Amino acid sequence: MAASDSEIRAAEEELRRGFQTLEVVQKEPKIPVYHIYLNRAPQRNALTVSFFSELPQALSLLAILPSARVVVLAARGSHFCSGIDLESLRSLSSSTSADPATAADVLRRRILSLQAAISAIERFRKPVVAAIQGACIGGGVDLAAACDIRCCSDDAFFIVKEVDLALAADLGSLQRLPHIVGYGNAVDLALTCRRVSASEAKAMGLVTRVFPSISALDQGVDQLAEGLAAKSAVAVMGTKAVLLKSRDQKVEEGLEYIATWNSAMLMSPDLEEAVAAQLQKRKPNFSKL
Template sequence: MEKSQQNAHTYKSLKIERKDPTSGVFYLYLNRPLQRNALSSDFFTEFPHALSSLDQNPDAAVIILSGSGDHFCAGIDVKVFSTLTNLSSSYPDTARASEYLRRHVKFLQDAVTAIERCRKPVIAAVRGACIGGGVDIITACDIRVCAKDAFFSVKEVDLGIVADMGSLQRLPGIVGYGNAVELALSGRRFSAQEAKELGLVSRVFGSKEELEEGVSILAEGIAAKSPIAVTGTKAVLLRTRDLNVDQGLDHVATWNSAMLLSADLKEAVAAQMQNRKPKFAKL
């Protein structure tokens, strides 16, 4: 297994691997397995950095996001909440404490939104627990798959807080408003099969091994496609998510007016005519 150049930067909460030196698929792991990959303070600084480094790496075409060990993510580490409480109490008045908290929440949100800023597709591969902040993370991913042992919970209401890193904004568009309300207000645990029925994940695999093989096949298939088309498709889907159909069509017309006439289009057409696999330049 090759250690990626991206791993030249040492992370406390993450790990990056490139399992095949000829592949465009890179693996980004939440890497605190003894804490069920609970999100530490380090994560919120390191995660955007790692995604940015992969985004800028021309060898990286697709990112698989997973958790080390038996779980994806148990949510935010309680130590983060303790730190916030202690810091807030050090301010001389409520207004200043509130202003600090708002800035810090925006900082936490930005770490998750970094998934959407990354041009390369991010596929969440979930095993075990995906709780609270874990749900925030996967709802920002482009594709979500899981093993049958996965379970999920929008848990924040049970901690006496409002989910604030994206679940309440992204989940309704994925599972429907009514389902999102029920999950967020109850905080209940739901299974991999229910996640599939709700549309939160697109596929459920029977075991860890099947998940690893299945998500690898999916990622390799995407990585073999035109990077201009793949990154453009992600960008247009995100940009037009909150637009009406006419606005979305106008946006993609503008996008393609700039990006349609690429070397990738010529190569894709030639490959089809010659009955061979296309070979695209890196992005």
């Protein structure tokens, strides 16, 4: 069900009030693309406790806006993300309870909450494109892996860092990377904690596009996002939903799911408009959600 005018205005107002760790920007009012920038450049965009509440909040607000058909997840400064802030990591792992079972339960609930914040990118119905420059380490890889399309500049590098911190990565890299880069590459990255260049990341499928500079990355990702935003929102969101569902299903289960999905969504007027536009050799005018 479409959001009401009052809900849209409330979401826009809340976005204008801003965040501590993020900056949310619509560069061009007529282009339905929003950018979420990690906004702690002096700290190389290390992820604090506040970030894990602000990211899902920002996404939930953008989900309401018809003017947000695509989201770009990017970062201010020279680096995308240096991982979880170490002070935040220490506070998350600490407990005031002397009971080991209680302390373990508290930590488990904290981890599940952090996982949910990253998974909010996948749950967001609209496509999310990652624009990565410089360091993408630890939690930064978790963020990137949850995005639908990943692009980077040629100075970018990637490290799954957790084993070197005496941890097993627990925010999604170990679950998502095997689907993205293959099981063997995922094991290599997770166990060795080695630095992977942009060119190697492209070769293994971690990113799909590499740009020669940060400015070229910004321009290229903007063009990519605008192209996605011009497509049928029903078709784009349906494709994202079905791909994610099929990723975790057997082929036959995925085929049945897409049959159920399209039995409803093919009734969309966007299909008729797409066919008409093709026949008339014009740009389609898709409906707004």
